[in-house]
Amino acid sequence: MSKNNSEYLISRKDNQYEVVIGLEVHAQVLSESKLFSTSATKFGAEPNTQVSLVDAAFPGMLPVINEFCVKQAIKTGIGLNAKINKRSVFDRKNYFYADLPQGYQISQFKDPIVGEGKVILDMPDGQKEIGIERLHLEQDAGKSIHDLDPQNTFVDLNRSGVALMEIVSKPDLRSPNEVSVYIKKLRSIMRYLGTCDGNMQEGSLRADVNVSVRAKGSKELGTRCEIKNVNSIKFMQMAIEYEANRQVDLIEEGKLIDQETRLFDTKKNETRSMRSKEDAHDYRYFPDPDLLPLEVSDKFIADLKNNIPELPDDKKKRFINEFKLSPYEATILVSDIDIAKYFEEVVVKMGKNKDMKLAVNWITGELFAVLNNKNLEISQSPVSAKNLAILVNLIKNGTISGKIAKTVFELMLEGDKDPQKIVEEKGLKQQSDPKALEALIDKIINDNREKAIEYKQGKEKLFGFFVGQAMKASGGKANPQLINEILKKKL
Amino acid sequence: MSEIINQSLTELVENVKNKKLSSTDITKAFIERSEKSKELNAYITEDFTSALDKAKKFDQKPNLDLKLPGIPMAVKDLFCTKGIKTTAGSKILNNFVPTYESTVTENIWNEGAILLGKLNCDEFAMGSSNETSFFGNVQNPIDKNFVPGGSSGGSASAVAGKLTPITIGTDTGGSIRQPASFTGTVGLKPTYGSCSRYGIVAFASSLDQAGPMAQNVKDCALLQEVISSYDPKDSTSIDFERNHYSKELTNNIKGKKIGIPKEYRVDGMPKEIEELWQKGIQYVKDCGAETVDISLPHTSYALPTYYIVAPAEASSNLARYDGVKYGFRASGENLIDMYEKTRSEGFGAEVQRRIMIGTYVLSSGYYDAYYLKAQKVRKLIKNDFDAAYKKVDAILTPSTPSSAFKIGEKTNDPVSMYLNDIFTVPVNLAGLPGISIPAGHDSKGYPLGLQIIGKAFDEQNILNIAFAMEQKINFKNKIMDWWIK
Numbered sequence: 001m002s003k004n005n006s007e008y009l010i011s012r013k014d015n016q017y018e019v020v021i022g023l024e025v026h027a028q029v030l031s032e033s034k035l036f037s038t039s040a041t042k043f044g045a046e047p048n049t050q051v052s053l054v055d056a057a058f059p060g061m062l063p064v065i066n067e068f069c070v071k072q073a074i075k076t077g078i079g080l081n082a083k084i085n086k087r088s089v090f091d092r093k094n095y096f097y098a099d100l101p102q103g104y105q106i107s108q109f110k111d112p113i114v115g116e117g118k119v120i121l122d123m124p125d126g127q128k129e130i131g132i133e134r135l136h137l138e139q140d141a142g143k144s145i146h147d148l149d150p151q152n153t154f155v156d157l158n159r160s161g162v163a164l165m166e167i168v169s170k171p172d173l174r175s176p177n178e179v180s181v182y183i184k185k186l187r188s189i190m191r192y193l194g195t196c197d198g199n200m201q202e203g204s205l206r207a208d209v210n211v212s213v214r215a216k217g218s219k220e221l222g223t224r225c226e227i228k229n230v231n232s233i234k235f236m237q238m239a240i241e242y243e244a245n246r247q248v249d250l251i252e253e254g255k256l257i258d259q260e261t262r263l264f265d266t267k268k269n270e271t272r273s274m275r276s277k278e279d280a281h282d283y284r285y286f287p288d289p290d291l292l293p294l295e296v297s298d299k300f301i302a303d304l305k306n307n308i309p310e311l312p313d314d315k316k317k318r319f320i321n322e323f324k325l326s327p328y329e330a331t332i333l334v335s336d337i338d339i340a341k342y343f344e345e346v347v348v349k350m351g352k353n354k355d356m357k358l359a360v361n362w363i364t365g366e367l368f369a370v371l372n373n374k375n376l377e378i379s380q381s382p383v384s385a386k387n388l389a390i391l392v393n394l395i396k397n398g399t400i401s402g403k404i405a406k407t408v409f410e411l412m413l414e415g416d417k418d419p420q421k422i423v424e425e426k427g428l429k430q431q432s433d434p435k436a437l438e439a440l441i442d443k444i445i446n447d448n449r450e451k452a453i454e455y456k457q458g459k460e461k462l463f464g465f466f467v468g469q470a471m472k473a474s475g476g477k478a479n480p481q482l483i484n485e486i487l488k489k490k491l
Numbered sequence: 492m493s494e495i496i497n498q499s500l501t502e503l504v505e506n507v508k509n510k511k512l513s514s515t516d517i518t519k520a521f522i523e524r525s526e527k528s529k530e531l532n533a534y535i536t537e538d539f540t541s542a543l544d545k546a547k548k549f550d551q552k553p554n555l556d557l558k559l560p561g562i563p564m565a566v567k568d569l570f571c572t573k574g575i576k577t578t579a580g581s582k583i584l585n586n587f588v589p590t591y592e593s594t595v596t597e598n599i600w601n602e603g604a605i606l607l608g609k610l611n612c613d614e615f616a617m618g619s620s621n622e623t624s625f626f627g628n629v630q631n632p633i634d635k636n637f638v639p640g641g642s643s644g645g646s647a648s649a650v651a652g653k654l655t656p657i658t659i660g661t662d663t664g665g666s667i668r669q670p671a672s673f674t675g676t677v678g679l680k681p682t683y684g685s686c687s688r689y690g691i692v693a694f695a696s697s698l699d700q701a702g703p704m705a706q707n708v709k710d711c712a713l714l715q716e717v718i719s720s721y722d723p724k725d726s727t728s729i730d731f732e733r734n735h736y737s738k739e740l741t742n743n744i745k746g747k748k749i750g751i752p753k754e755y756r757v758d759g760m761p762k763e764i765e766e767l768w769q770k771g772i773q774y775v776k777d778c779g780a781e782t783v784d785i786s787l788p789h790t791s792y793a794l795p796t797y798y799i800v801a802p803a804e805a806s807s808n809l810a811r812y813d814g815v816k817y818g819f820r821a822s823g824e825n826l827i828d829m830y831e832k833t834r835s836e837g838f839g840a841e842v843q844r845r846i847m848i849g850t851y852v853l854s855s856g857y858y859d860a861y862y863l864k865a866q867k868v869r870k871l872i873k874n875d876f877d878a879a880y881k882k883v884d885a886i887l888t889p890s891t892p893s894s895a896f897k898i899g900e901k902t903n904d905p906v907s908m909y910l911n912d913i914f915t916v917p918v919n920l921a922g923l924p925g926i927s928i929p930a931g932h933d934s935k936g937y938p939l940g941l942q943i944i945g946k947a948f949d950e951q952n953i954l955n956i957a958f959a960m961e962q963k964i965n966f967k968n969k970i971m972d973w974w975i976k
Contacts, residue, residue: 053591057811059584060571060593060690062725092807094853098826103810153826155815284853286862289696289804291726 008175009216010248016216017251019244020224021179021209022133022171025186026164027196028140028204029072035139035163036063036106043202047156055161057101062290065090069163070294072195073113073137074304076165079189079311080132082117084301088136090291094284099142099155107166109285112136113294119169119189120313121181122331130182131170140164165196171210171221176237183207183233184335185312192311192337206231211243213251222247223257227264227271239264243271315340323347323356332364338379339363349389355396362392366409382413391419401480404428432479434486437470440478441486444469455491463487495520496653500562500710501737503656507553507560514553514561517656518546518605521563525607525654530974531630533649535568536576537608545605557603558717565655567646568609569616570596570701571690575606579692580614580624580642583812583819583837593690594725595659595701595718602717607655611645614839615809616666616694618642619911620901623841628898631674632970633937637895640670640911646704647674651970657705657714661691663698664797665891665915668927671704672890672940675929675968677711677957678704680915682947683922684729687722693808695801696727698919708928708958712736715950734951742959745779749943749956750883754790755914757892763933764889771887771930771941771960778959783883787875792868793917798909799852799865800920805842806849812837844905873921880946885953888914890927890940914942924950928957929966936969 010017034041037054054061077084089111092104114135121128142160146153167186173179187198187205198205207230212222227243230236242264247257261280262271287293310318312334319330333343346359367388371378391408394400400408400423411422423429431437444466445452455462470483492498492506495517506512522539542563549561571577571589578584592600600606613623621629621644631639632652639648643660647670650658660667662680671678679702686701693699703714716737721730751772756765772782814820814833821836823829838846852861879886892913901908918925924947927940941960945953 056816058589058591058817059577059579059587059692059811060589060688062689064724064726094807094810096810096813096830098813098815101811101816103813104807282855284807284850284855284858286803286807286853286858289727290693 008177010213010244012248012252015252017213017244017248018216018218019174019240020171020212020214020221021173021240022224023169023173023179023182023210024208025167025169025183026206026208027076027167027186027190027198029069029137029163029165030194030196031066031069031072031163033066033068034161035066035069035137037161039161041162045158047154047158049158051157051160055101055157057103063106063288065291065294066163069137070113070296071304072163073135073165074296074301075193075308076167076190076195077114077117077135078305078308079193079195080114080117080119080135080167082132082135083115084296085111085113085115086296086298086301087111088113088294090137090288090294091285092288095281097141097144098153099144099157099160101142101157101160105139105141106288106291107138108136111293119182119185121178121185123178123181128178130172133168133170135165135167138164138166171212176240179209179236179240180233183236188312188335188337192309200232203231207236209236209239211240211247212257213244213247223259225257225259225271226261228261228274230264235264235266238266238269239271242269246271312340325356325360329360329364333360336378338377342378342381342385345385346389346392349386350393353393353396355392358395359389359392362388366406370413382416383409384416387412387416387419394419394423398430398432398479399423400428400430401476404430404476428477430479431474431477432482434482437474437478437482437486438490440473441466441470441483441490444473445490452491463491466491496524498656499706500657500713501707503562504558504560504713507562508555514546514549514563514605515543517561518542518563518607521607521653521655525565527975528652528654531632531648531652531654532627533610533629533645533652533654534565534608535578535580535611535626535645538575538606539608542605542607549603549605554603558713559599559602559604561603561605562656563605563607564599565607565610565646565649565658566596566599567612567643567658567660569612569661569692570659571692572596572606572609575609577609577692578626579616580612580626581838581842582625583833584692585625585819587818589690591690594687594720594722595691598718598720599659610643610649610658612660613642613644613666614842615692615805616642616661616663616699617805617841617845619665619669619908620896620898621645621670622898622902623839625839630974631895632972632974633674633895633968635973636898637937638673638898640673640891640895642666643670643678643704647671647676647678650674650676650704650706651968652974657703657710659701659714659718660704661694661699661701662915662919663694663700663801664919665912667702667704668890668915668925668940668942669911671927672929672938673895675938675966675970676704676706677708677926677928678702679711679715679926679950679954680918680924681715681719681950682729682924683919684727685719685733685924685948685950687720687725687728689722689724695804696808697804698797698801700919708926708954708961709737709740711926712740712954712958715954719950729948731948736951736954739951740958741955742778742962744775744956744959747775747780747885747952747956748883749775749780749782750785750879750886751782752785752787752790752879752886752888754787755888757913760889760892761933764892764939767931767939767941768887768889774960774963775887775956777963780956782887785879785883785886787872787879787917789868789871789875790917793872793920794909794913796865796868796872797912797916797920798848799861800869802845802849803853803862804849806846806853809838809842809846841905869920872917876917876921876923876944884946885949885956886944888942888944890914890942894933894935894937894939918942918944923947924953926953926957928961928964929968930960930964931966932969938966938968
């Protein structure tokens with residue numbers, strides 16, 4: 001682990017404080033049906049249309065484990081380089097709430113399906129390893145809607161029973177930025193695996209954030225506060241900043257920090273106490289007698305392991321070795337599975353004689369700029385990987401210049417047009433016929449006799465003037481390299 | 492041919508198959524008898540009109556290949572029945588009509604049986620006398636103002652009183668075997684995992700098991716054959732090869748080794764029970780079996796263990812009755828207030844007591860001392876049986892430490908009430924099959940039962956032993972129809 005030179009510290013007078021953060025990420029398992037029932041899990045369905053008798057906890061209804069969700073959890077565990085527990089136990093977490101029909105949530109308490117693992121973060125000053133404590137499967141609750149009626153609360157049970165993976169990190173994170181990189185990395189790994197879509201707007205990924213502070217250099221952990229259910233990276237960062245500073249202020253005032261659960265108010269940008277340790281629920285966890293302990297065989301795990309796709313860390317290594325990309329370029333290209341897919345398709349479509357550098361520059365430059373402006377994901381890119389590959393090849397083989405390519409690219413945005421056709425239709429093909437260019441240049445020199453003399457007398461910067469004139473006369477299509485060569489000869 | 496209501500299930504099935512009786516004849520007879528037996532309070536919900544319709548429909552196109560062709564049957568009100576109110580004996584489900592059918596009852600209707608109605612039981616099956624039912628106590632047909640036992644009290648009363656040819660109950664700690672013993676009927680608690688729990692209102696999930704209650708062993712075997720099935724909808728259902736219990740039934744038990752556990756001789760047990768047990772030992776010997784003295788050393792811990800495990804599970808299982816989704820709801824100032832009022836008014840005293848006990852033993856700080864310890868003891872109890880079954884094929888014990896008692900006699904003394912189950916709870920804790928058969932009468936003429944406990948999945952063996960003993964015992968229930976005016 002490299003030394004972190006950009007340490008995140010909070011300073012007060014003579015004191016410096018370090019922030020210690022651990023995350024409990026709730027990731028919705030990508031699955032057609034729920035953890036213990038066959039109801040659908042589609043986002044945005046009409047309220048209470050994806051609810052079975054099991055989800056609504058009717059008398060005599062029993063949970064039956066969805067094997068697909070188990071596979072998804074194990075795959076995620078493998079992606080986190082974690083120990084897979086061949087035996088795990090579902091427990092009941094008991095509490096009353098209107099959107100919790102059973103009066104308990106089925107979760108895993110003492111024996112989770114996945115044990116310790118790790119995630120590697122690519123920080124500007126090197127890599128950092130974040131420990132994973134565990135991953136367990138649990139049911140989501142329904143949704144209480146308080147703002148539809150002044151008197152009543154409405155309950156939507158569509159989410160009730162949906163499978164979640166709770167991924168608990170060790171308290172290894174030290175700054176809001178690390179938290180951001182960590183969440184993005186987790187999200188990326190799960191998207192590669194197809195185990196969670198990572199869609200934070202739809203609530204597929206949210207986190208409880210544990211924050212404590214301690215004097216710089218101290219080895220002991222301070223009293224932590226847990227900020228519940230934060231659903232965007234930006235809010236996590238804001239919440240940590242606020243909470244860490246609040247705790248530092250308390251210490252500076254000589255006060256104690258209460259271990260408590262807090263809520264982040266996104267409008268006021270502050271955390272507020274929700275309940276203290278004394279008011280903490282007694283969840284009365286005990287093994288769910290409706291479910292037998294979950295046992296998986298070595299073969300079951302091995303079969304999943306054998307079908308794990310290439311994950312971001314390995315892909316990055318391969319991009320560096322095989323395509324000679326810089327670590328920086330590789331990190332960007334593997335950060336999201338769809339970007340990596342796009343890039344790899346461009347590579348394939350470029351064929352044998354490819355210019356990797358050029359392709360990377362076009363993807364991370366022009367294409368990303370367009371996506372950014374239009375607020376699109378790469379999966380929605382207006383330019384297909386195939387056509388981008390053709391464009392890069394047209395530059396590479398001298399058919400068009402880089403400058404013309406930008407014009408062509410603009411035209412490609414409308415309906416993903418084939419750049420080859422655009423070049424032909426608009427007559428944008430680069431002029432590389434030396435005779436034609438010689439004639440063109442002869443005429444320019446003739447028309448600008450005085451300037452040509454000045455150049456010969458030593459005013460060298462006029463060379464650029466001639467290049468410009470030649471390009472202008474060719475309508476930008478002249479091969480700049482040839483223009484240079486001919487001009488040097490003629491002048 | 493004897494009067495319809497006096498025929499056993501096996502006889503009725505035979506007479507339907509031989510076209511000597513129609514489903515309508517039989518259904519009418521049991522409805523008529525039920526109508527005359529309101530004083531027993533065995534039913535919570537009657538479905539007689541619809542039963543007659545179904546019987547007529549059956550007779551129009553009788554399928555005589557079925558195992559229960561056109562046989563009317565009332566069932567314990569703990570089984571969810573589609574379109575028929577299912578209360579679990581509780582006010583909190585007073586208005587609950589399921590849109591689904593339990594697997595066990597589904598199996599029964601699939602074999603041609605017809606629902607007569609839903610039978611009374613202790614609230615959420617918590618009780619040993621049927622006195623905790625929101626729908627009032629049930630009378631034991633053996634004598635006025637005597638309890639039929641519980642929790643399947645309505646079921647036992649209905650079979651003994653001939654309101655139904657046969658029925659099903661559920662047994663969490665003795666709820667089939669103890670009422671069977673109190674009413675002079677046969678009750679089988681199958682191996683845990685033999686009958687699906689899908690659609691049965693849950694009391695204690697790791698102990699609950701449905702089972703048949705009948706007039707004789709053969710009827711019991713036939714119904715067990717129908718209700719036992721592997722069900723993927725219940726994760727604790729076990730996929731094992733099930734016997735054709737009634738077909739394979741035999742009274743040949745020669746050479747079987749029957750264990751007699753010394754720990755079942757408890758302090759204060761009436762002499763009559765001991766004598767009955769000795770008679771039982773003689774019966775099995777007369778049948779050619781051999782008895783072996785065995786020890787089940789952790790027996791005395793079974794009852795306290797049960798009264799930790801069962802309430803713990805119940806406290807969680809009953810959390811869903813909160814007034815939000817279905818069932819009874821009291822109005823309240825806010826959510827918490829609504830919960831409190833709903834559950835205070837909706838649950839009776841015994842259920843509340845067990846929820847309190849269960850909540851307590853699961854709370855942090857007490858969990859290890861109670862729940863975890865109880866789980867360990869439960870394992871020891873199971874180990875006791877495993878060790879014994881290395882030496883014997885089955886175990887013979889009394890079913891209950893006493894005969895039926897008077898209504899109201901034990902309602903204010905829960906511990907004395909709980910002691911009723913002292914011989915039955917170890918079987919549930921170990922997940923084993925157990926059958927109670929009527930074996931004699933006490934000095935007042937009230938029936939007493941003997942229990943045969945088997946190895947897991949060895950229902951056939953204990954049914955055979957019970958069948959052989961039944962023929963030796965030749966028990967006659969002394970029911971004088973005191974409630975028929």
